[in-house]
Amino acid sequence: MSHSHKLTHFDRLSLLGTLLAPLLPAFLTNNPLPNGAPWSLLNSHTNYYEESPNTGVIRAYDFTISRGQLAPDGVQREVLMINGGFPGPTIEANWGDTIQVTVHNQIEDEGVALHWHGFLQTGTPWEDGSPAVTQCPIAPGKSYTYKLHANLYGSSWYHSHYSAQYAGGLTGPIVIHGPPSIELEQYDIDIGPVMLSDWYHAEYFDLVEQTMTNTNFAPVYADNNLINGKMNFNCSTLLPRRNSTPPCFDNAGISKFRFKRGKKHLLRLINSGSEGLQRFSIDGHILKVVSNDFVAINPYETKVVTLGIGQRTDVVVTANGELDAYWMRSNVSTICSFNNSPDAVAAIYYDDTDDKLEPASQAWNVPDPGTCANDDLDITTPVMELRVPDHDLYLEMPIELFVNGSGVTLWFMDGVSFRGNYNSPTLLLANLGNLTFEEEWNVRNLKDSKSVRVNVINNSNTSHPIHIHGFNMYILHEGLGPWDGTIINPHNPIRRDVYQLRPDGHLVIQFDAAANPGVWPFHCHIAWHVSAGFFIQFLTNPEEVAKMRVPNVVAETCREWAEWTGTNIPAQIDSGL
Numbered sequence: 001m002s003h004s005h006k007l008t009h010f011d012r013l014s015l016l017g018t019l020l021a022p023l024l025p026a027f028l029t030n031n032p033l034p035n036g037a038p039w040s041l042l043n044s045h046t047n048y049y050e051e052s053p054n055t056g057v058i059r060a061y062d063f064t065i066s067r068g069q070l071a072p073d074g075v076q077r078e079v080l081m082i083n084g085g086f087p088g089p090t091i092e093a094n095w096g097d098t099i100q101v102t103v104h105n106q107i108e109d110e111g112v113a114l115h116w117h118g119f120l121q122t123g124t125p126w127e128d129g130s131p132a133v134t135q136c137p138i139a140p141g142k143s144y145t146y147k148l149h150a151n152l153y154g155s156s157w158y159h160s161h162y163s164a165q166y167a168g169g170l171t172g173p174i175v176i177h178g179p180p181s182i183e184l185e186q187y188d189i190d191i192g193p194v195m196l197s198d199w200y201h202a203e204y205f206d207l208v209e210q211t212m213t214n215t216n217f218a219p220v221y222a223d224n225n226l227i228n229g230k231m232n233f234n235c236s237t238l239l240p241r242r243n244s245t246p247p248c249f250d251n252a253g254i255s256k257f258r259f260k261r262g263k264k265h266l267l268r269l270i271n272s273g274s275e276g277l278q279r280f281s282i283d284g285h286i287l288k289v290v291s292n293d294f295v296a297i298n299p300y301e302t303k304v305v306t307l308g309i310g311q312r313t314d315v316v317v318t319a320n321g322e323l324d325a326y327w328m329r330s331n332v333s334t335i336c337s338f339n340n341s342p343d344a345v346a347a348i349y350y351d352d353t354d355d356k357l358e359p360a361s362q363a364w365n366v367p368d369p370g371t372c373a374n375d376d377l378d379i380t381t382p383v384m385e386l387r388v389p390d391h392d393l394y395l396e397m398p399i400e401l402f403v404n405g406s407g408v409t410l411w412f413m414d415g416v417s418f419r420g421n422y423n424s425p426t427l428l429l430a431n432l433g434n435l436t437f438e439e440e441w442n443v444r445n446l447k448d449s450k451s452v453r454v455n456v457i458n459n460s461n462t463s464h465p466i467h468i469h470g471f472n473m474y475i476l477h478e479g480l481g482p483w484d485g486t487i488i489n490p491h492n493p494i495r496r497d498v499y500q501l502r503p504d505g506h507l508v509i510q511f512d513a514a515a516n517p518g519v520w521p522f523h524c525h526i527a528w529h530v531s532a533g534f535f536i537q538f539l540t541n542p543e544e545v546a547k548m549r550v551p552n553v554v555a556e557t558c559r560e561w562a563e564w565t566g567t568n569i570p571a572q573i574d575s576g577l
Helices: 204-212 426-431 527-531 542-547 552-567
Strands: 060-069 077-082 093-094 098-105 114-116 143-149 154-160 171-177 189-199 224-227 255-259 264-271 278-282 287-292 294-301 305-307 314-317 325-332 344-350 394-403 409-413 443-445 452-458 463-467 473-480 498-501 504-510 518-524 535-540
Touching: 060 093, 093 098, 093 426, 098 114, 098 394, 114 143, 143 527, 143 552, 154 189, 154 264, 154 314, 171 189, 171 264, 189 278, 189 325, 224 325, 224 344, 264 305, 305 314, 409 518, 426 518, 426 542, 426 552, 463 504, 473 498, 498 504, 518 527, 535 542
Parallel strands: 060 098, 093 171, 189 264, 255 344, 394 452, 443 535
Antiparallel strands: 060 077, 098 143, 114 154, 154 171, 189 224, 264 314, 278 305, 278 325, 287 294, 287 314, 325 344, 394 409, 452 504, 463 498, 463 518, 473 504, 518 535
């Protein structure tokens, strides 16, 4: 069903992807600036795992989470919104600031927990936002205030970790300003976040239900692909949902950006989708990669950047094109993802070019290699160098599909399909000295291990973006088949919090467990795979966890959740995460 009404950007209540979106500063200046910058004499070579500034500045945000009708690509559907919009507000802070976010849950029938992706939460694991792991969900009608220390810097995002809610719209970008890389030729303009996300016209609960009643592993396919929450859709191709056709508006509008000719522009790419492996490019422009996740890297050039779910890549782009307008593109790999959606496009206008002009640029001829992998490990090395430490624990974790007694296809991670208990978070039990956990919680007690090496063995023909909470992983090796024992760049391997695991391949990572006592999820970041049990949790240094003084408000959140569930039954049809 097509309507003549043209949906404007303002109907979607987000400035992201509009020409009104503010450019970002080098850093926020509304606090004292010793030695000219908030981080004083610290620089891009400072070991931020051991030393980070403490500015004493609190950046306060207030989020109200609710349901409402929006049409990000012209197809109207129920969307989970933050402060009435999608995507959620940009959180912005300086390295060393404290971010304070008060979350009000106005969803009537579900809990909420927000995860601050990539934040180490050193000494404050209860702020990680993982229900059944580090907290109880925020009950309907209740609030919780998260407090986060920005001890890393770069680009990231936040999202709900309650079931697959973030597929329903609960996402937003985070920018932590930090010292520029000494090795990097400086950029002139910070364009800000560029969020890439596959999009579904069905509501997220229906998609979870489809996943969790799946008796023949029929995949969930995306309907569209968005850049900063915007894209067009051909209404004539819209299929009915639940025996009805939702309103659809042609020409909803795409995201738009403005470049200044001759200037260098920083773009903060974020894959905030549910399943799709994104391939990002700008017609006629080379992308200089300068950061992956929260780790500045020695720059290299490419025409296409590959991002798995949860990954971030900062690129510097010089506006040296001859045309006045160019297409920005992001397509989901149809080889590596279950996706038949059109490529996402956005328009880039040079200087004062009329923003009604349709770009005539041509895409780069860079075919999808079909490897489902990130860029080669030997070309991605961090600016702040760290060699791989000796490990004192080695784990092998096979990944497998299996069919349960009801005929539903689920994921095994190291022999268990995870299912959490919202009322009994692992962290709070460990803090009380209770280290006896249900098998389906899939807890690995690492005891006093200092550095843990994990070989994730993919016994499926599907790729997986593997994410760890609380740490940056050293990425030691990845590839097809079994690991041969070699390490790429042992003196300075890339460190990330998400990395692609190839189909029928391996991913060897290491993390310094002793550096961050707590309970930390380790999982595939594809929403439907987490729902189907692809999740494990590491308990690190339990003796120190038992000594932690967890704020009373965390226990109060559990009491509120217990009270709500005493008279309401939460519709937890999946793993819970």
